[in-house]
Amino acid sequence: GDSVTQMEGPVTLSEEACLTINCTYTATGYPSLFWYVQYPGEGLQLLLKATKADDKGSNKGFEATYRKETTSFHLEKGSVQVSDSAVYFCALRDDYKLSFGAGTTVTVRA
């Protein structure tokens, strides 16, 4: 079945550092791809998405590009802030069902 593998954490960075979280997927079709974020004490929120190959999703300074040839959807941000500290989940969606990776905990130090 469909599955997502993402970089294990935890990841600890200093403010203004670059962040990359790797995500690869396995799917029989052409799913939509997502990054969700879970801030401390809050529920899951959609961060960005891409629905077809070569699409780039972006939001809050984060970007990810849907790469069909490498079955990847890596999350990147050029300069992180303390407020970016959260758990990040890569996910794919086949019709209505979301399949998530295990999550990557990111801590940004001032």
Next chain:
Amino acid sequence: GAGVSQTPSNKVTEKGKYVELRCDPISGHTALYWYRQSLGQGPEFLIYFQGTGAADDSGLPNDRFFAVRPEGSVSTLKIQRTERGDSAVYLCASSPLAGELYEQFFGPGTRLTVL
């Protein structure tokens, strides 16, 4: 407007007991989903409702788990004869309709601990 709400936020129970977890979706959303997030893992799909009916319950782990949505709004996830392995955060999400075009909005979850 109000988001998805879930009650209780925390539930502690003893092995063998019965529990009910409630989800109030966003008003007007016809699709409702339950996911389970075990410690250190991402959420896993349990069941999906379109209106009052369960359109896909393939993720329910066994027959101790059951969910209902009798009026097409509030949903209740029911777990019989709880086991320690059922301890997890149970997440509910809703969307206006099912399918690729519609974002799923998640509630804050119910943390279930089975002692």
